[in-house]
Amino acid sequence: MLATSSARGSPILPLPAPPHSINLQNIRNANHHHRLPSSSSLFDRRTILCSLTHSGRAFRPVAASPTAMDGKEGAEKEAATAMKLLFVEMGVGYDQHGQDITAAAMRACRDAISSNSIPAFRRGSIPGVNSDQMKLQIKLGVPPSTQHLLDIERVKSVFPYGKIINFEVVDGGMICSSGVCLEAMGDKNDDCYVVNAAVYVGY
DSSP states (O other): OOEEOTTTOOEEOOOOOOGGGOOHHHHHHHTGGGOOOOHHHHTOHHHHHHHOEETTEEOOOOOOOGGGSOHHHHHHHHHHHTSOEEEEEEEEEEEOSSOOHHHHHHHHHHHHHTTOOOTHHHHTOSTTOOGGGOEEEEEEEEOGGGGGGOOHHHHHTTOSSSEEEEEEEEEOOEEEEOSOOOGGGTOSSSEEEEEEEEEEEEO
16 A cells, blocks of 8 residues: 655655565575585585586596606606616806807716716626616706707717716706807807706616
């Protein structure tokens, strides 16, 4: 029923019910059939695996197949298991003039091995093992922009004995300024190439 204003005689619409008069029980009943899963079921592994679908097919965790292993990773693992590691030598090499990355890599390898002596292979300290059984793994950190210029065979010639079973080149080293460009020394610019080397020795 409409109320009439005493001042003008115009009808007055009834005001909406205040918020505190909302029937919460009706809301609970309405939501009863739309209840969210409990926290335990949300994180149940079986529930998640079954509910994740794409084009009607469920996603399932699949173990990596041995044949899917990256070739490089497989080669590294095979090389690691192919020798018993004794120690690791590390060095740094520079080419300040001439911008020859191979020269820097050779100096890094010489730096790694030049301050070490390995009498164990010569004196028979390891039963049944001599220098003929020595194995090496070489890892070089070389600036990416120069890696295609690296002469690996020249670098390998640095090692007087030992069979190199793995030779790896990774992003590393540095290109910095030598502070001067000397054309008489073959400089094209003032770049100085820096290479890091790690030499793994075993049998």
